[in-house]
Amino acid sequence: MSQSLTDIKHRISSVNNTEQITKAMRMVSAAKMNQVQRHYTQYEIYDTKLREILKKVASSEFFRYLTRSKESDPEAFQNIYYDLTEESIVNSFIESRLSDYQEKKRQKAAYLVITGDRGLVGSYNSSILKSALSLLRQAHKKGEDPMLFCVGSVGIDFFHRRNIKIDLEIMNLSDNPSFGEVKKIISKTVDLFQKGLYDHLLICYNHFVNSLTSTFRVEQILPISELEIFDEVGESQKVEPLVDLKTFPDPMTVLDTVLPQYAESLIYGAILDAKLAEHSASTMAMKSATDNADDLINRMSIEYNRARQGAITTEINEIVGGASALE
Amino acid sequence: MNEHKIFRINIVTPDGLVYDHRSTLVVVRAIGGEIGFEADHEPTLVSLQIAPVKIYRVNGQIQYVAVNGGFLEMDDNVATIVANTAERPSDIDVGRAQTAEERAREQIKKAKQDHDKAALRRATVALNRAINRISTASLKNH
Numbered sequence: 001m002s003q004s005l006t007d008i009k010h011r012i013s014s015v016n017n018t019e020q021i022t023k024a025m026r027m028v029s030a031a032k033m034n035q036v037q038r039h040y041t042q043y044e045i046y047d048t049k050l051r052e053i054l055k056k057v058a059s060s061e062f063f064r065y066l067t068r069s070k071e072s073d074p075e076a077f078q079n080i081y082y083d084l085t086e087e088s089i090v091n092s093f094i095e096s097r098l099s100d101y102q103e104k105k106r107q108k109a110a111y112l113v114i115t116g117d118r119g120l121v122g123s124y125n126s127s128i129l130k131s132a133l134s135l136l137r138q139a140h141k142k143g144e145d146p147m148l149f150c151v152g153s154v155g156i157d158f159f160h161r162r163n164i165k166i167d168l169e170i171m172n173l174s175d176n177p178s179f180g181e182v183k184k185i186i187s188k189t190v191d192l193f194q195k196g197l198y199d200h201l202l203i204c205y206n207h208f209v210n211s212l213t214s215t216f217r218v219e220q221i222l223p224i225s226e227l228e229i230f231d232e233v234g235e236s237q238k239v240e241p242l243v244d245l246k247t248f249p250d251p252m253t254v255l256d257t258v259l260p261q262y263a264e265s266l267i268y269g270a271i272l273d274a275k276l277a278e279h280s281a282s283t284m285a286m287k288s289a290t291d292n293a294d295d296l297i298n299r300m301s302i303e304y305n306r307a308r309q310g311a312i313t314t315e316i317n318e319i320v321g322g323a324s325a326l327e
Numbered sequence: 328m329n330e331h332k333i334f335r336i337n338i339v340t341p342d343g344l345v346y347d348h349r350s351t352l353v354v355v356r357a358i359g360g361e362i363g364f365e366a367d368h369e370p371t372l373v374s375l376q377i378a379p380v381k382i383y384r385v386n387g388q389i390q391y392v393a394v395n396g397g398f399l400e401m402d403d404n405v406a407t408i409v410a411n412t413a414e415r416p417s418d419i420d421v422g423r424a425q426t427a428e429e430r431a432r433e434q435i436k437k438a439k440q441d442h443d444k445a446a447l448r449r450a451t452v453a454l455n456r457a458i459n460r461i462s463t464a465s466l467k468n469h
């Protein structure tokens with residue numbers, strides 16, 4: 001009976017208060033997660049459509065010429081490449097197919113690290129930052145000097161403390177970011193790429209698997225190498241194109257619109273995905289905090305009851321002892 | 328108008344499907360000029376300017392949507408506009424668009440003084456967006 005009854009009582013009530021707070025936070029996080037999830041399904045409509053169109057473009061006559069290698073079809077190559085200048089967007093946006101034409105010059109990487117803006121999300125932020133930091137260190141070891149873009153104040157503080165320069169930062173995103181809100185960072189990222197300030201972009205974020213788990217993921221967004229679209233088409237290269245798509249004003253201009261927009265869409269998708277993972281991590285963290293508080297209260301209640309019993313026993317002992325002394 | 332065939336017009340943005348109606352004629356301002364789409368148009372992909380899209384509804388009504396660039400795909404009697412943002416006139420905050428216009432004009436002036444090409448381009452795009460919103464909102468009553 002080391003602690004007095006009132007002590008334990010106090011502790012129980014304080015843990016109880018905390019539990020109520022974490023419970024509320026859990027519910028809030030769960031609600032936000034639902035919101036983002038709903039938003040994500042909306043975004044998926046857009047994403048699917050964009051992919052569909054890109055696929056059609058990829059299967060079009062023009063694009064096939066564009067991606068055919070110089071050796072296999074020199075004549076077609078010459079016709080099409082006639083007006084392809086060095087800055088042409090397609091050259092930079094699409095990697096593998098044009099590698100024989102353009103020297104591979106993977107020199108300057110850029111990392112976009114997406115973290116949260118606040119704590120209380122379990123290991124969400126630390127797992128991203130740990131992995132991102134080791135990626136950056138590896139790059140430095142290889143003598144590269146990658147650019148760093150960072151979303152979320154936790155990440156920004158983390159890199160500032162380590163004296164790592166951040167080239168582009170954005171914080172205080174809302175819990176359910178609309179496209180307009182993140183448009184600035186997204187278009188700036190794509191802009192810098194088009195200007196050639198870096199030549200490939202990797203996004204580091206936590207991918208939402210389900211409400212219990214999320215995994216760290218590094219994805220190369222630019223140049224668009226996630227070309228399952230193009231590969232699929234590549235395999236069916238001998239088959240007729242999906243549709244004979246006419247373009248206006250001309251194929252290059254259309255690609256100039258479609259490709260950056262697709263890149264922007266991919267980045268936005270990653271940010272939404274990360275937000276989803278953040279809210280689910282927060283939900284999980286708050287859930288386990290609530291569970292722990294429950295455990296603690298249970299244990300302390302037992303302790304409290306024991307102490308109370310002990311006190312009663314002592315009291316009875318004292319009364320009995322006092323009575324017998326009077327006899 | 329009734330003899331015109333009907334096709335479907337969708338507008339998708341990252342925030343979801345914002346417009347889904349039937350139409351007899353859609354007029355867009357593409358890079359390089361205005362184009363009208365009617366039903367049974369051949370499959371086409373068109374890059375759009377930042378401009379209002381004019382949609383003739385089946386009941387003869389004309390609707391405008393402020394579309395922020397992107398492109399239009401016509402295939403199998405479905406026209407899909409894929410853009411970063413798209414707003415109906417009733418959703419446009421004219422006051423905000425006007426302040427954005429002024430801000431953009433100032434930025435353009437400043438960028439011209441500083442000879443900052445990138446800033447100039449950004450500001451021009453912002454200006455176009457604001458003008459697009461304002462003009463679309465003013466078309467509401469037609």
